[in-house]
Amino acid sequence: MAKGVWIVAEQRDGAFRKISFELAATARKLADQLGEEVCAVLCGSGIEGIAGQLGKYGVDKVFVADNPALEPYTTDAHAAAVAKVVKENDPAILLLGASTQGKDLSGRLVGKLATGLATDCTDVKIADGRLLAIRPMYAGKCFGEIAISSSPQMATLRPNVFPAVENEKAGGVVKFDPSLDAAQLKTKVLEVQKDASGKADLTEANVIVSGGRGMKGPEGYAILEELAAVLGATVGASRASVDAGWRPQSDQVGQTGKIVSPNLYIACGISGAIQHLAGMSSSKFIVAINKDAEAPIFTKADYGVVDDLFKVVPEFTKECKKLLA
Amino acid sequence: MNIVACVKQVPDTEAQIKVKPDGSGIEEGGIKWVMNPYDEFGVEEALKLKEKTGGEVTVVSVGPARAMETIRTALAMGADKGIHVCDPALDGADAYATASALAAAIKGIPHDIIFCGQRAIDDDSAQVGAILAELLGIPQTTVVTKFDLTDGAVRVIRPIEGAQLLIECPLPALVTAQKGLNEPRYASLPGIMKAKKKPVDVKDAAALGVSAESKARVVRFVPPPARAAGKIICGDDPAAKAAELARALREEAKVI
Numbered sequence: 001m002a003k004g005v006w007i008v009a010e011q012r013d014g015a016f017r018k019i020s021f022e023l024a025a026t027a028r029k030l031a032d033q034l035g036e037e038v039c040a041v042l043c044g045s046g047i048e049g050i051a052g053q054l055g056k057y058g059v060d061k062v063f064v065a066d067n068p069a070l071e072p073y074t075t076d077a078h079a080a081a082v083a084k085v086v087k088e089n090d091p092a093i094l095l096l097g098a099s100t101q102g103k104d105l106s107g108r109l110v111g112k113l114a115t116g117l118a119t120d121c122t123d124v125k126i127a128d129g130r131l132l133a134i135r136p137m138y139a140g141k142c143f144g145e146i147a148i149s150s151s152p153q154m155a156t157l158r159p160n161v162f163p164a165v166e167n168e169k170a171g172g173v174v175k176f177d178p179s180l181d182a183a184q185l186k187t188k189v190l191e192v193q194k195d196a197s198g199k200a201d202l203t204e205a206n207v208i209v210s211g212g213r214g215m216k217g218p219e220g221y222a223i224l225e226e227l228a229a230v231l232g233a234t235v236g237a238s239r240a241s242v243d244a245g246w247r248p249q250s251d252q253v254g255q256t257g258k259i260v261s262p263n264l265y266i267a268c269g270i271s272g273a274i275q276h277l278a279g280m281s282s283s284k285f286i287v288a289i290n291k292d293a294e295a296p297i298f299t300k301a302d303y304g305v306v307d308d309l310f311k312v313v314p315e316f317t318k319e320c321k322k323l324l325a
Numbered sequence: 326m327n328i329v330a331c332v333k334q335v336p337d338t339e340a341q342i343k344v345k346p347d348g349s350g351i352e353e354g355g356i357k358w359v360m361n362p363y364d365e366f367g368v369e370e371a372l373k374l375k376e377k378t379g380g381e382v383t384v385v386s387v388g389p390a391r392a393m394e395t396i397r398t399a400l401a402m403g404a405d406k407g408i409h410v411c412d413p414a415l416d417g418a419d420a421y422a423t424a425s426a427l428a429a430a431i432k433g434i435p436h437d438i439i440f441c442g443q444r445a446i447d448d449d450s451a452q453v454g455a456i457l458a459e460l461l462g463i464p465q466t467t468v469v470t471k472f473d474l475t476d477g478a479v480r481v482i483r484p485i486e487g488a489q490l491l492i493e494c495p496l497p498a499l500v501t502a503q504k505g506l507n508e509p510r511y512a513s514l515p516g517i518m519k520a521k522k523k524p525v526d527v528k529d530a531a532a533l534g535v536s537a538e539s540k541a542r543v544v545r546f547v548p549p550p551a552r553a554a555g556k557i558i559c560g561d562d563p564a565a566k567a568a569e570l571a572r573a574l575r576e577e578a579k580v581i
Contacts, residue, residue, distance in 0.1 A: 107455025116541030141342035191491035201486035249505040315567035
């Protein structure tokens with residue numbers, strides 16, 4: 001009988017990604033309803049020392065594979081390691097982050113474990129002893145409630161949505177041998193080019209300042225960069241401004257860009273085409289600044305300012321600077 | 326080079342999605358169906374590769390009868406032939422059932438490289454490529470913005486949070502396409518004419534010997550949660566409105 005709520009913790013260069021704690025706290029909540037244990041799988045090299053940190057967020061036991069072939073992340077090595085320990089322990093539920101790594105790994109695991117997975121969930125609960133996963137579909141234009149008939153019941157959780165609540169548990173470490181077969185490790189990371197800006201990725205940002213067609217050109221974004229610097233925010237963009245070549249593809253928020261859920265999303269000069277709304281409506285707080293009072297973005301906004309953004313934004317930046325001084 | 330591109334027919338990004346009153350699915354009336362935008366990048370990359378190395382591009386789709394339009398679109402862009410896995414039992418299939426059907430279809434043909442979209446914009450599962458690679462026992466590189474094939478080695482650029490990776494793997498391999506990989510071509514008029522005569526093999530699940538059973542099931546579709554009506558900050562002076570916005574975010578919303 002499958003038992004326990006498991007997570008695949010994510011670390012890079014020996015430091016946990018925030019999603020790992022979000023996963024741990026969420027797993028704890030589910031496991032308490034089931035009266036079961038929370039276990040984490042942690043893969044990497046030289047990472048045994050950090051494993052215990054997961055205990056703070058409710059993890060009872062951490063299965064650690066510490067092996068040079070597990071750093072940096074490759075699908076082949078991590079999928080083999082996680083599948084092995086999962087098969088040996090038969091958890092009821094297996095959660096991963098809907099991060100770039102989690103999405104790459106979870107699909108491969110679904111193939112290895114021949115099970116079902118709900119991707120990018122914004123809520124998970126227990127109903128009649130089974131996982132019920134709630135997730136946006138059609139980029140948030142509707143939601144689906146997903147039940148999984150196979151085992152383990154898998155789900156990936158959208159970063160920045162689930163609170164990383166502290167709940168101290170043992171976090172004991174169990175080492176396991178990932179039994180990696182070098183001949184099966186076919187993918188190699190040749191180079192890691194780090195983004196030098198030091199800004200949070202849009203999918204992990206707490207605050208996003210986003211600009212659309214109303215920015216009138218690439219130079220218009222200077223005022224958004226200034227505001228972002230004051231708020232510690234990341235700058236995003238609409239499809240229109242990315243397609244116009246004003247901003248890089250990696251900045252695009254929307255159905256064919258990044259799906260984001262910051263605490264605060266400030267949309268400047270964005271009309272709110274449905275495909276843009278789809279990418280940002282799970283933001284906790286939305287501000288729209290647009291001179292067109294009829295723009296659909298105002299239907300999603302908690303606060304709206306109808307005016308010329310080139311007049312409002314610099315003043316707003318000044319006010320924020322004062323408040324945060 | 327035997328190149329495969331997997332495609333899915335999905336509602337256009339501008340489509341309004343309405344949930345059926347009983348929550349059993351979405352209303353399909355009035356929806357404009359198109360090739361999944363990420364699959365277009367996959368098809369384009371497949372065609373570019375064929376232009377470089379020679380060979381053949383086979384386009385494979387799992388979907389209802391209307392999905393044939395999407396296969397024809399890929400053929401009109403320049404793919405050579407198609408396989409359409411068409412079976413009512415696969416309607417609403419989950420990622421595992423879909424990937425199993427694709428794997429069975431692709432196992433029957435020579436394949437050196439497979440392109441998929443990084444996700445389909447309808448169910449947004451982002452799983453099929455990876456499951457398919459596993460079922461075929463070949464390496465995957467997912468969500469890639471640059472692809473190169475030199476001396477039998479695939480090299481891709483994969484953006485992750487705060488970094489870009491350069492990843493290498495040998496053939497046969499599966500690659501999932503992200504926006505930025507290329508600019509998909511439009512089908513030319515002669516292309517569209519030629520596409521009508523290109524062969525498409527239609528198969529059902531039984532012919533492929535796969536189970537159409539889904540493991541993950543949408544129990545209920547629901548509309549997105551409604552957002553409470555927002556507050557418009559009024560006034561004539563931009564500076565005063567900016568100040569009020571900052572105050573409200575600080576004192577009421579407590580988000581800055």
